[in-house]
Amino acid sequence: MSSPNRVVMTPAARRVLRAAAGLFYExxxxxxxxxxxAAEAGVTKKTLYDRFGSKEQVVVEYLADRDERWRAFAGEFLDAAPPDPSARVLAVFDATLAWVPDHNSKGCAMVNAHAEISDPSHPAHPIIVGQKEWMLALFTGLAGQVDADRADELGRSLVLLHEGALVAYGLGIFPGAIEHAREQARALLTRCAP
Incomplete structure (x- = not known):
């Protein structure tokens, strides 16, 4: 999928993006x-349109920024993880545990956005889908280091555990959803490890 055009962030555009991010998520x-x-950002509506062109572009920037921040955050955990392949998989769950208290009180922003933007022609749709495709590719790549013959199957199972945990966490279905998913991932990895 092609990525949409992005806006050059001026100070006013950053204020708009910060305000929109909080409002869209909440x-x-x-x-x-x-x-x-515009009111929350302390800018005029004209300034918002001058910087972004449309509300759709504000949505694109909100989701792209959130996706970029998540990828960098997860990358820090992967960089700090021991070289053991299973530990690297579990580092993604550890990153999620550290991320959700400040960023995901209402569940995954991409899943929430997809509930409102399911039309593939919307310019934000590729960002939403791309983020989940990236998660699948990440888990599949890490799974390949655990069991190369079962990388696709294991990667899919890990992404289902991860995404299911985010939904359960966001809905408050039961306490410790992400910790539970991490433990299930650990057990799965133990069974797959040579």
Whole structure:
């Protein structure tokens, strides 16, 4: 999928993005209008449109920024993980555990956004889908280091554990959802390790 054009971030654009990010995540993308975003950011509606061109582009920037920050955050955990392949897989769950208290009180932003933006022609759709494809590729690559013959199967199982944990966490279905998923991933990796 091609990535959409991105906006050059001026100080006013950064304020708009910060305001939009909080509003979109807390209230939903469709529930938030440009008037509210501009007011929260302390800019005029004209400034918002001058910087972004449309609300759709604000949504693109919000999701792309969140995706980039998550990838960098997870990368730090992977860089710090021991070289053991199973430990590297579990580092992704550890990153998620560290990320969710400050970033995911209402569940995964990409899943939430997809509930509102399921049209593939929307410019934010490739970001939403791309983030989940990246997670699958990440887990599949890491799984290949555990068991090269079963990398695809193991990667899919790991992404299902991870994504299911995010949904359970966001909905508050039961306490410790991500910890439980991490433990299930550890058990799965133990069975697959040579």
């Amino acid at each position: 209230r939903g993308i469709h529930a938030v209008g440009v008037d509210l975003i």
